[in-house]
Amino acid sequence: MTKLDAKIPEGPLAEKWSKYKASMNLVNPANKKKLDIILVGTGLAGSAAAASLGELGYNVKVFCFQDTPRRAHSVAAQGGINAAKNYKNDGDSTYRLFYDMIKGGDYRAREANVYRAAEVSNETIDQLTAQGVPFARDYGGTLDNRSFGGVQVSRTFYAKGQTGQQCLLGAYSGLCRQINKGTVKMYSRREMLDLVLVDGKARGIIARNLVTGEIERHSAHAVILATGGYGTVYYLSTLAVNSNGSAAWAAYKKGAFWGNPSFIQIHPSSVPVLNDYQSKLTLMSESLRNDGRVWVPKKKGDKRPANDIPEEERDYYLERRYPAYGNLVPRDVGSRAAKERCDAGYGVGDTGLSVNLDFKDAIAKQGEKAIENKYGNLFEMYEKITGINPYKEPMRIYPAGHYTMGGLWVDYNLMTTIPGLFAIGEANFSDHGANRLGASSLMQCSGDGYFIIPNTITNYLADQIRIPRFDTNTEDFEKAEKAAKERIDKLLSVNGKQTVKSFHKRLGLILWDYCGMARNEEGLKKGMKLIDELEKEFWNDVKVPGIADELNQELEKAVRVADFFEIGKLMIIDALNRNESCGAHFREESQTEGGEAKRNDEKYSYVAAWEYKGSDQKPELHKEDLKYKYVEVKVRDYK
Amino acid sequence: MNIKLKIWRQENPKAKGKFMDYSLEDVSPEMSFLEMLDALNTKLIINGDNPVAYEHDCREGICGCCSLYINGHPHGKGERTTTCELHMRSFTDGETIVVEPWRAKAFPVIKDLIVDRNAFDKIMAAGGFISVNTGSAQDSNAILVNKEHADEAFDSASCIGCGACVAACKNASAMLFVSAKISQFALLEQGKIEGMQRVQKMVSKMDELGFGNCTNTYACEAECPKGIKVTNIARMNRQFIAAKVGSQKQD
Numbered sequence: 044m045t046k047l048d049a050k051i052p053e054g055p056l057a058e059k060w061s062k063y064k065a066s067m068n069l070v071n072p073a074n075k076k077k078l079d080i081i082l083v084g085t086g087l088a089g090s091a092a093a094a095s096l097g098e099l100g101y102n103v104k105v106f107c108f109q110d111t112p113r114r115a116h117s118v119a120a121q122g123g124i125n126a127a128k129n130y131k132n133d134g135d136s137t138y139r140l141f142y143d144m145i146k147g148g149d150y151r152a153r154e155a156n157v158y159r160a161a162e163v164s165n166e167t168i169d170q171l172t173a174q175g176v177p178f179a180r181d182y183g184g185t186l187d188n189r190s191f192g193g194v195q196v197s198r199t200f201y202a203k204g205q206t207g208q209q210c211l212l213g214a215y216s217g218l219c220r221q222i223n224k225g226t227v228k229m230y231s232r233r234e235m236l237d238l239v240l241v242d243g244k245a246r247g248i249i250a251r252n253l254v255t256g257e258i259e260r261h262s263a264h265a266v267i268l269a270t271g272g273y274g275t276v277y278y279l280s281t282l283a284v285n286s287n288g289s290a291a292w293a294a295y296k297k298g299a300f301w302g303n304p305s306f307i308q309i310h311p312s313s314v315p316v317l318n319d320y321q322s323k324l325t326l327m328s329e330s331l332r333n334d335g336r337v338w339v340p341k342k343k344g345d346k347r348p349a350n351d352i353p354e355e356e357r358d359y360y361l362e363r364r365y366p367a368y369g370n371l372v373p374r375d376v377g378s379r380a381a382k383e384r385c386d387a388g389y390g391v392g393d394t395g396l397s398v399n400l401d402f403k404d405a406i407a408k409q410g411e412k413a414i415e416n417k418y419g420n421l422f423e424m425y426e427k428i429t430g431i432n433p434y435k436e437p438m439r440i441y442p443a444g445h446y447t448m449g450g451l452w453v454d455y456n457l458m459t460t461i462p463g464l465f466a467i468g469e470a471n472f473s474d475h476g477a478n479r480l481g482a483s484s485l486m487q488c489s490g491d492g493y494f495i496i497p498n499t500i501t502n503y504l505a506d507q508i509r510i511p512r513f514d515t516n517t518e519d520f521e522k523a524e525k526a527a528k529e530r531i532d533k534l535l536s537v538n539g540k541q542t543v544k545s546f547h548k549r550l551g552l553i554l555w556d557y558c559g560m561a562r563n564e565e566g567l568k569k570g571m572k573l574i575d576e577l578e579k580e581f582w583n584d585v586k587v588p589g590i591a592d593e594l595n596q597e598l599e600k601a602v603r604v605a606d607f608f609e610i611g612k613l614m615i616i617d618a619l620n621r622n623e624s625c626g627a628h629f630r631e632e633s634q635t636e637g638g639e640a641k642r643n644d645e646k647y648s649y650v651a652a653w654e655y656k657g658s659d660q661k662p663e664l665h666k667e668d669l670k671y672k673y674v675e676v677k678v679r680d681y682k
Numbered sequence: 683m684n685i686k687l688k689i690w691r692q693e694n695p696k697a698k699g700k701f702m703d704y705s706l707e708d709v710s711p712e713m714s715f716l717e718m719l720d721a722l723n724t725k726l727i728i729n730g731d732n733p734v735a736y737e738h739d740c741r742e743g744i745c746g747c748c749s750l751y752i753n754g755h756p757h758g759k760g761e762r763t764t765t766c767e768l769h770m771r772s773f774t775d776g777e778t779i780v781v782e783p784w785r786a787k788a789f790p791v792i793k794d795l796i797v798d799r800n801a802f803d804k805i806m807a808a809g810g811f812i813s814v815n816t817g818s819a820q821d822s823n824a825i826l827v828n829k830e831h832a833d834e835a836f837d838s839a840s841c842i843g844c845g846a847c848v849a850a851c852k853n854a855s856a857m858l859f860v861s862a863k864i865s866q867f868a869l870l871e872q873g874k875i876e877g878m879q880r881v882q883k884m885v886s887k888m889d890e891l892g893f894g895n896c897t898n899t900y901a902c903e904a905e906c907p908k909g910i911k912v913t914n915i916a917r918m919n920r921q922f923i924a925a926k927v928g929s930q931k932q933d
């Protein structure tokens with residue numbers, strides 16, 4: 044087993060980043076335009092990075108599969124973005140934000156990276172504000188804050204329930220400005236199919252033009268992946284339906300290690316599964332739990348309408364079990380508590396697979412107008428989907444797949460194990476350990492993009508200024524292009540009888556059942572067997588209509604689903620390996636008497652980084668040991 | 683319920699498109715419109731036909747991908763609803779539903795129901811930003827913004843760039859989209875500085891790209907899924923005139 048080197052700078056925690064910046068290698072402004080950077084992904088992480096790298100003078104080529112960068116999945120983030128501004132004077136600080144994230148992540152994240160994420164959060168809010176993001180304000184004209192789960196301060200900045208949209212549009216406008224200046228060239232409707240290495244370094248990508256089907260070669264001195272998370276592996280999730288893990292997976296197969304693949308956050312509050320043809324689960328933001336109270340009937344199988352159930356017959360189970368944090372417990376805790384009640388027969392709705400989120404008390408106290416001001420668009424969204432008015436009746440919610448803490452392993456430079464390949468935003472594994480706290484992804488994505496990667500990539504590129512632009516007419520590119528084409532042809536030639544979607548849906552169910560909110564050895568092994576079988580069936584019986592050289596949405600899906608089988612299997616391998624419960628990863632074998640997650644720090648205080656060893660080989664496990672010097676590792680307790 | 687569909691099919695930008703008729707049985711009123719189209723596509727694929735191409739991603743009304751002209755209305759008839767938020771309960775059993783792409787010179791059809799809306803990005807690149815480099819921002823609370831202005835700026839900023847306003851307009855004007863961005867920045871202290879250049883650059887790019895003029899019919903406002911108001915257009919026009927006068931003075 045090789046040792047992973049996270050390249051954490053020496054020195055005290057709070058000084059690491061400033062020391063790094065003070066001593067890093069630089070590229071002279073005139074040389075920057077000779078250096079090409081490929082950036083895949085235009086979510087908050089990618090757009091922020093593209094704008095910032097363009098400003099620095101690099102020659103940036105940006106890719107996304109949507110028709111325009113502004114539609115990246117970040118646009119859907121609702122509740123808010125954190126920063127340690129302490130505008131509320133409630134005792135917040137960089138250290139406290141760092142501490143909350145380390146604890147929230149159940150002591151499975153790397154201290155130095157998390158501290159840096161907290162450190163740049165303030166600059167990030169300033170940057171977004173200056174760019175014209177219309178954050179909510181108080182009457183005095185200053186910015187307002189609200190609270191999110193798992194913390195006891197108010198540090199979340201927000202723009203109604205559309206914070207992601209507003210932050211992304213801010214970063215996108217910066218990206219547009221650079222397109223105008225000619226430092227950034229935008230390649231929309233392109234899907235990265237493979238990563239190209241030259242002499243062991245990331246030097247390019249193979250992309251499919253989604254309009255013409257043409258396979259393109261692009262070269263650069265370095266490649267950044269900002270391709271988001273793979274939560275759609277469950278088929279039904281809160282993510283945009285085209286989100287996928289394929290770009291990162293291609294990098295994994297070329298040698299980038301994958302960190303903690305099984306750490307997937309199941310968000311406690313989504314509109315529940317209502318019927319069989321449902322294609323998407325819509326999130327009901329965590330911010331709603333600032334005012335909404337979660338409950339189920341005290342009586343098993345109580346089918347009365349929620350409003351007919353008197354107060355004393357309601358079980359506000361979060362307030363009961365976790366009096367200190369109440370309805371604002373972290374997501375993993377909230378999700379498991381909902382599952383526990385529903386599994387025990389107390390769930391509500393036709394399927395019994397949902398719980399109530401009730402605004403009755405908040406409306407009585409603050410008035411309907413105040414609630415509408417805070418959550419108007421979410422209430423409207425809920426009513427559009429379900430036909431139920433949440434001002435009058437409680438919402439019904441249930442956990443749903445939401446966010447992948449796992450992702451490409453990166454060091455302090457946000458560089459993967461492939462030199463010259465960087466991963467930022469949700470695509471990396473870096474900052475959230477085994478569980479992410481609300482509003483900290485937008486924070487991480489923008490911090491990575493605006494403030495971290497522009498420095499760390501410069502440090503990497505400093506010794507490359509003499510390397511001329513890369514030719515794509517080489518064997519390396521040739522080979523990668525050929526492999527990508529062959530895979531497409533193979534998918535098109537199966538010509539079976541079942542749609543891609545039907546396979547994705549079945550795969551999702553397997554993973555949800557056996558590698559979802561609760562996992563055990565027997566189930567995981569069974570899940571693995573089922574996926575193996577389904578994957579074989581897919582390659583024998585999938586029907587991908589049309590041809591390669593055209594706009595072919597079924598083909599796009601097929602490529603992604605083919606990868607999801609493999610990603611799903613790696614999730615299971617990782618979940619099997621980690622015989623402890625931590626954060627979102629709940630191994631039933633490892634729980635306290637009260638049903639809380641039980642970590643095993645002695646054996647598992649490490650990041651599991653997996654190395655691809657070929658399609659018929661088991662991946663190899665590398666461990667990055669986690670050492671905590673600045674926080675005391677404790678049992679995570681929200682009671 | 684059972685429904686009939688008349689859907690615009692067009693193989694590629696150059697091909698001549700035409701309406702094709704389909705029928706779909708067992709449609710549940712709880713299905714979203716896109717889930718209904720998914721069901722149609724499943725049927726087409728299994729029968730060996732080519733599925734209908736249409737754009738979508740978030741399926742919750744925020745990304746602006748979905749873009750269908752349904753029974754004569756962009757995003758269908760529902761008020762403040764995107765196509766992905768539309769449910770089959772708003773249609774009746776036996777109904778014939780006509781589905782077309784956005785029709786506008788500046789939005790050419792790529793395939794079936796998918797159009798090219800890249801012109802919006804070009805307008806944005808012309809001036810839809812505040813020129814602030816990363817790292818040069820001051821503390822957020824050093825910029826005070828009147829709450830009402832901030833809230834109004836947010837309302838304008840909630841445009842999803844779907845293009846329904848263009849599709850709804852008989853002149854295919856992009857005024858609502860452009861004015862929403864202009865207004866957002868005009869209402870915020872940090873956006874005011876470049877206001878005059880911004881409005882000129884964005885408007886001239888819009889004209890250059892083949893969008894039509896605004897003749898105040900307000901179909902855009904009526905069809906906008908995000909409730910963007912035509913008062914934005916009035917604000918933009920005022921700014922534009924002020925900018926023209928201003929630049930003449932400078933000359």
Ligand SMILES: Cc1cc2nc3c(=O)[nH]c(=O)nc-3n(C[C@H](O)[C@H](O)[C@H](O)COP(=O)(O)OP(=O)(O)OC[C@H]3O[C@@H](n4cnc5c(N)ncnc54)[C@H](O)[C@@H]3O)c2cc1C
Nearest residue numbers: 084085086088108117121122123235271468469482484485
């Ligand atoms: C419903 C919802 C609400 C959320 N709310 C919040 C919140 O309130 N606060 C918070 O902090 N976090 C929130 N999150 C999480 C947060 O939104 C995401 O983690 C974050 O936006 C991810 O951003 P990103 O830049 O890493 O990637 P994304 O925004 O997912 O962007 C991925 C980009 O990569 C591109 N891409 C991917 N693969 C390829 C490929 N093969 N080829 C070319 N391009 C590719 C896509 O086109 C896209 O541009 C929420 C998540 C969801 C699902």
Ligand code: SF4
Nearest residue numbers: 841842844845847906
């Ligand atoms: S103004 Fe309305 S209709 Fe026009 S692009 Fe924006 S959201 Fe769509």
Ligand code: FES
Nearest residue numbers: 739741746748766
């Ligand atoms: S699919 Fe995103 S707005 Fe309709």
